[in-house]
Amino acid sequence: MEELLRRSEKLTTVGQLAAGVAHEIRNPLTTLRGFLQLQQEKKILVPLHVELMLSELERINMIVSEFLILAKPQAVHFQLRDVRLILGDVISLLDSQAHLFGIEFEARFSEQPATVHCEENQLKQVFINIVKNAIEAMPDGGTITLEQRIIDGTVVIVISDEGEGVPEEMLPKLGEPFFTNKETGTGLGLMVSQRIIQSHKGSLEIHSEYGSGAQVTIKLPEAGEHTPGQAMNEERSED
Ligand code: ADP
Numbered sequence: 001m002e003e004l005l006r007r008s009e010k011l012t013t014v015g016q017l018a019a020g021v022a023h024e025i026r027n028p029l030t031t032l033r034g035f036l037q038l039q040q041e042k043k044i045l046v047p048l049h050v051e052l053m054l055s056e057l058e059r060i061n062m063i064v065s066e067f068l069i070l071a072k073p074q075a076v077h078f079q080l081r082d083v084r085l086i087l088g089d090v091i092s093l094l095d096s097q098a099h100l101f102g103i104e105f106e107a108r109f110s111e112q113p114a115t116v117h118c119e120e121n122q123l124k125q126v127f128i129n130i131v132k133n134a135i136e137a138m139p140d141g142g143t144i145t146l147e148q149r150i151i152d153g154t155v156v157i158v159i160s161d162e163g164e165g166v167p168e169e170m171l172p173k174l175g176e177p178f179f180t181n182k183e184t185g186t187g188l189g190l191m192v193s194q195r196i197i198q199s200h201k202g203s204l205e206i207h208s209e210y211g212s213g214a215q216v217t218i219k220l221p222e223a224g225e226h227t228p229g230q231a232m233n234e235e236r237s238e239d
């Protein structure tokens with residue numbers, strides 16, 4: 001009974017998401033069709049229209065790519081990985097983009113390995129999503145701090161920025177699919193990140209006081225050598 005309930009709840013969520021995706025993709029498709037029809041009638045290619053069509057295509061591409069991250073890969077490979085290395089990769093990956101905006105990274109990691117049982121690419125995607133949001137929140141530069149500690153068998157990662165922060169009335173909306181205040185945002189990054197962290201039996205929280213930046217806290221269970229039930233390459237049973 002309970003299982004059935006859970007499954008039908010899941011279906012509703014998936015159904016809502018699907019409706020959202022369909023809606024979000026239909027808008028740029030409508031624009032694309034409009035411009036193409038115009039070009040068919042006039043038989044001329046207006047550079048501005050081509051530019052708009054390309055940006056609408058890019059939007060569809062972004063929405064689809066973010067959803068693909070959520071799609072369950074054929075075999076999910078949960079492996080033991082050191083979070084410090086994944087965070088280091090993410091910093092290298094986004095360093096040049098950050099520099100363009102006068103942003104520096106400050107990293108403070110634990111001395112001992114921070115081993116977690118994870119699907120590395122998904123976890124990396126979460127950190128990329130969060131750090132990108134931090135970069136986008138700081139158009140005038142500043143410091144993004146990545147702090148990682150181990151507290152009582154939990155790997156805690158706090159990513160803080162010096163941007164505007166989030167207005168209080170907006171806080172409950174964060175993580176809702178398609179909620180964005182950016183012109184070219186998809187509003188999917190936080191939702192996808194939440195789901196990935198949940199499937200890793202962890203938690204993701206955002207704290208922010210408007211005017212003084214945002215802090216995203218991610219907690220993941222530390223995988224010790226003796227962690228029960230965490231064999232390598234274990235299949236994910238639930239997400
Ligand atoms: P997107 O980045 O495409 O807008 P996200 O799901 O990543 O979608 O973020 C949703 C919204 O949450 C953003 O549009 C922004 O309003 C808010 N937000 C997320 N991270 C931050 C941050 N570090 N500082 C301020 N606002 C943020």
Ligand code: MG
Pocket residue numbers: 129132133189190
């Ligand atoms: Mg984002």
